[in-house]
Amino acid sequence: MSMDSGLFRDAPGPGLVPLYEPKLMHQFDHRWATYVDGSTRDLTDAEKASPVLSIRARWWAPRQEVDARIGDRWPHDWLLCWRDITNATNERTMIATVIPRVAVSNKAPILFPDDESSATVASLCANLNSFALDYVARRKLGGTSMNYFIVKQLPVLSPDIYEAPALWEPDQALRDWIAARVLELSYTAWDLQPFARDLGYDGPPFKWDVGRRFELRCELDAAFFHLYGVTREEVAYIMSTFPIVERRETRAHDSYRSRDRILELYDAMAGGTWRSALHPPAADPLVAHEMR
Numbered sequence: 001m002s003m004d005s006g007l008f009r010d011a012p013g014p015g016l017v018p019l020y021e022p023k024l025m026h027q028f029d030h031r032w033a034t035y036v037d038g039s040t041r042d043l044t045d046a047e048k049a050s051p052v053l054s055i056r057a058r059w060w061a062p063r064q065e066v067d068a069r070i071g072d073r074w075p076h077d078w079l080l081c082w083r084d085i086t087n088a089t090n091e092r093t094m095i096a097t098v099i100p101r102v103a104v105s106n107k108a109p110i111l112f113p114d115d116e117s118s119a120t121v122a123s124l125c126a127n128l129n130s131f132a133l134d135y136v137a138r139r140k141l142g143g144t145s146m147n148y149f150i151v152k153q154l155p156v157l158s159p160d161i162y163e164a165p166a167l168w169e170p171d172q173a174l175r176d177w178i179a180a181r182v183l184e185l186s187y188t189a190w191d192l193q194p195f196a197r198d199l200g201y202d203g204p205p206f207k208w209d210v211g212r213r214f215e216l217r218c219e220l221d222a223a224f225f226h227l228y229g230v231t232r233e234e235v236a237y238i239m240s241t242f243p244i245v246e247r248r249e250t251r252a253h254d255s256y257r258s259r260d261r262i263l264e265l266y267d268a269m270a271g272g273t274w275r276s277a278l279h280p281p282a283a284d285p286l287v288a289h290e291m292r
Contacts, residue, residue: 017066018057019103022083027092027129028185028217030099030192031055051189051205051289061103070101073112077101077194080111080121082128086146088138091244094146094154096128098182100191109148115159118198119175122182123162128154130224131262135238157227167226168269178223180283181216204289212287215278218258222265235266 012018023040026032031048033040034055047053082096084107096111098121104110113121127133133154140150162175169177179199184206187196192205225235239259240246246256268274280286 012060015063016060017063017100017102018055019059019061019105020057020081020099020108021105022085022095022108024055024057025081025083025095025097025099025108027095028097028125028182028213029188030097030186031189045208045210048188048208053189054191059103066101066103074110075116076118076121076198078192078198079104080113080125081108082111082146082151083107084109084146085144086141087144088141089244091242091248092129092134093141094128094134094137096125098122098125098186098192098195101194109151113159118195119179120159120162122179122186122199123159123175124156125186126178126182126220127157127224129220131221131238131242132224132228132230135241138241155228157224161227166223168223168272168274178220180281181220184283184287185213185216201283203285204291206283206288209287212278214257215261216282218261218265219276219278219282221258222262222269225262225266226269232263232266232270235263239263 020030024030024033029048031043031053032055033042035058036056038058043053043055078101079099080096081099081104082094086093086095111124113124115121133156136155137146137150140153162173162178164174166172166174166177183196183199183201186192187201188205188208190205196202196205225238230238236259239256239262245258249255249257265274276282
């Protein structure tokens with residue numbers, strides 16, 4: 001939708017949905033920032049702890065127009081999109097997330113995968129946000145636009161891979177193992193309830209727990225390094241190519257804790273001794289809010 005179409009409103013109203021801009025979202029986070037008095041600011045962890053809090057957009061569009069534009073290309077009441085504006089020198093380059101079925105700007109392109117099953121799309125979201133794929137994305141990017149041409153070149157894993165058992169947890173299909181983690185990371189507010197229900201979960205949103213989110217993401221990254229066949233030495237090198245992540249974590253924790261934890265998990269998964277440190281496990285109702 002072009003901004004000169006006359007469809008947009010600068011205030012919410014009946015039948016209107018927010019227009020999502022890329023700066024409002026981040027990896028596994030559809031509530032990264034919000035508009036306040038005409039400018040954006042990042043939401044705090046304390047604010048994200050509220051499952052009823054939604055972002056406030058600058059512009060709003062008719063829901064019927066959104067549905068008409070999407071048409072029959074997508075059966076779900078949620079979308080998977082990514083940030084077009086980015087940079088190879090940013091903290092992270094490929095930034096994708098699940099958002100409600102709303103309007104988006106042309107700088108937040110939507111993905112419509114051929115395989116529309118919810119667990120497979122959740123796995124794709126995890127794949128796009130992995131350090132393994134981001135390492136390649138940073139080398140593909142020549143400017144500041146992660147456009148469709150570049151995204152189509154990225155080494156995204158085939159959906160067939162997710163049908164196999166998880167090598168480190170063979171009693172569970174890989175896509176279910178991944179989807180449980182994407183579900184807990186993404187479903188932190190009621191406006192993404194359709195996504196949760198499509199993944200077979202009918203409970204309230206999951207609590208915004210910074211410690212659990214760190215562990216969930218490290219588990220996913222270690223898993224994707226294995227799925228790509230990356231060696232331990234290569235994992236260590238790839239992690240060294242994200243200097244902003246390293247500096248931020250070293251200032252806050254006196255160590256590059258993402259690298260260190262991913263390597264620990266990588267070793268455990270390779271040795272057949274891996275057991276998730278998450279208690280309760282990923283996407284367990286015990287880590288969700290009370291039913292409203």
